[in-house]
Amino acid sequence: MKRFARLFETIDQSTKTTAKVAALTEYFSDADPVDKLWTVALFSGRRPKRAVTTTRLREWAAEVSGIPLWLFEDSYAIVGDLAETIALTLPLNESQKDQTLSYWINALRALSQVTDEVKKTFVLDAWTTLGGTERFLFNKLITGGFRVGVSQKLMTRALSNATGKPEAELAHRLMGNWHPDDTTWHSLIEAEDASTDASRPYPFYLAHPLEDGPTMLGDPQDWRAEWKWDGIRGQLILRDGAHFVWSRGEELMTDRFPELARAIDHFPPGTVLDGELLVWHPDADKPANFNALQTRIGRKKVPKKLLAEAPVVIHAYDLLEWQGNDIRNLPFSERRALLESACAGLPATAPVKLSPQHTFDTWDTLGDLRATARAEHTEGLMIKRADSPYLSGRKKGDWWKWKLDPLTIDAVMIYAQAGSGRRANLFTDFTFAVWNGNDLVPFTKAYSGLTDAEFRKITAWVRKNTLQRFGPVRQVTPYHVFEIAFEGIQASSRHKSGVALRFPRMKRWRADKPLQEANTLDDLNEMLRIYG
């Protein structure tokens, strides 16, 4: 595993894209083919089936390290990564031997059928022989989740350098349902005729935020506009009499949304739709809010009652494949025309709806429309260039999201907690309160939105202004006011304040604002009345 460890270290230590791509290119050119295949799999989120539970790993690690389990757990909470915590806590390795990456993967997979005692012997032995980065990577093979700072885009670029194949083709080859067990380096990457897997999705095209409004886009005639729906981006694939639903994170969600199976009745085979999954009741004129969809996310098996309460449809806004042909290179306006004719005459009960386009002559007209987005339960507008092909990834220029400005409220920081992982030695997790008479009522937490420099500054302040400690949480002197931005507000009986916010974050540190001028609980309730 030394070769793989060296690759990992180079990528992990560097902040420079060119250095990462160069290291990957070298690896893809000369490493063992089975190791290469596994490397692509690991870096794109695929991993061997977990052979050992993390509970056992923690117990064994604490035992071997000679520390109580609580101390191991507390350390893990600060380090933020189980594989790393184990690697750091264990005694130094006693011997060394070098085996390939695939040797370790296969050895781990062979463990799935054996008793805990046999597993333990194997894992402890591996911990004794592997040191440093290799030990960390071995643990990662068990626990999963390689976050190495290599995007799919960089990996595809390196693969392209190493093989001479175009990036777009490689991006498509790497999509979907493949697994190192069922394919080879040759057939996945090199073979002329990429194996045709009916479920394979296309890489998603992602929009860029439009920070300064649309006037810079030029002539409105060249653009098309739609709502930006507040749901789950999805690709619905209808091929060979079967259907597949993919998330943007390349997760197969087919079983979670059984109602989409009926789409087969309405479209010919060889159809791929890009759209947004939304909870939409058959008689409603707009989607239910995101909370309704939340009840469906993560439910692998959906009870009948929930299917009736929160029925999901896909709002289609693009057509990527039609009659078995990849049409991503057609201009958006032509794909859209095909999509409209394909959706013509869909009954109201169909699980697919056409996402309407808005007509507009001027950017001002569109701006007026955007102002109504919140009432329509949308996040704003999508603006797409009429003659653009369907690209992959986040390429700037053709697709723009013109989101609503978030709701904001000025709040007082009252508790602070240190972060973990990247932010292990900074206070980054804060609780905020609004005034209710002379009391401060906590209503939300927020973790993001400040710059590193600001987090450092507030960390120094928290250290000096702690009133009380509750374990890792510090109550601080009410002093600093922050502008909290959020996307939505809901009544909530679980919160003391009676409200729950959607995606709260710190928009600005209001150093200019005295404590007394923070907002009040009445202000929050008024927002709940208007937007809840």
Added chain:
Amino acid sequence: MSPDPVLTFTEKGIYCPAGDFYIDPWRPVDRALITHAHSDHARWGMGSYLATHDTLPVMRHRLGQITAEGVAYGEARQIGGAKVSFHPAGHVPGSAQIRVEVAGEVFVASGDYKVVNDGLSTPFEPIRCHHFITESTFGLPVFRWSDQNTVAAELNAWWAQCAAAGKTAFLGAYALGKAQRLMSMLDPNIGPILTHTAVENTNTVLRAQGIKLADTILADASLNPKDHPGALVIAPPSALGSAWAKKFGAQETGFASGWMALRGVRRRRAGDRGFVISDHADWQGLLWAIRKTEAENIYVTHGYTDIFTRYLNDSGWNAQVVPTQFEGENLDAEEPA
């Protein structure tokens, strides 16, 4: 009525009623005993200062006009009803643990310390006591330092690689202690060592008091980087990436800190490379030091205080957290501590 404890923990700092003095106070007091010259321990505004002979010059350099007196390691002083002596803490040159004895009861306030010999500071000496005041900056079992030669090899390999690629190597480090320790680890055959003004000022003070340091070149505004190919520059973290640093053209930045042991922090903060090296004790170092004091009562001042204290109590010590304003190794300090 029981007599006053030898040391108490007050709003102003660690106080000795019998001698009417404070140790490393964070608010102005009449009489302060100072463990070492880092700015969270040696603060401005005290009526008088007492510190080791090797701590005084840097402290004077940093605090300006102060009334201060020096003391040798191991030299006993009677202050009021308290017998006081300073003993090596191994943290930075001149750093001390302060031993305070009243009526046979002994406290040791250790300030910041590390238990390995860095070749620069007088090495840590465990002092037997009844009550030991300890830091816990790296008081988690995940912190385990490699031996200094191993890190030196990594450091020099990186520097040589930068030099070969025509890049200047920038190393972020505290101006007092860490900077000089790194200088001692660097291989002068690779290239010249340049220093930021803040580091060189401290170097000058230390050299003047007879501490032998590697040769360095001050990298101030008048220096032309082109005259020093293959150089390594030591600078406070805040100077990395500044306009001054950009003058050096193609460069890589490294960061030397105990925090670099954590991958997350390394990725957030290290620039191109992180080197795990600290002037604080690691987990085993803390426990070793505590065992060696034979103290039964442990007061934990800064760092992972809650976790470390719980572990000590579970292991048979009588430990408690005492809140202080010491910062330990503060990776994110805006100014070199």
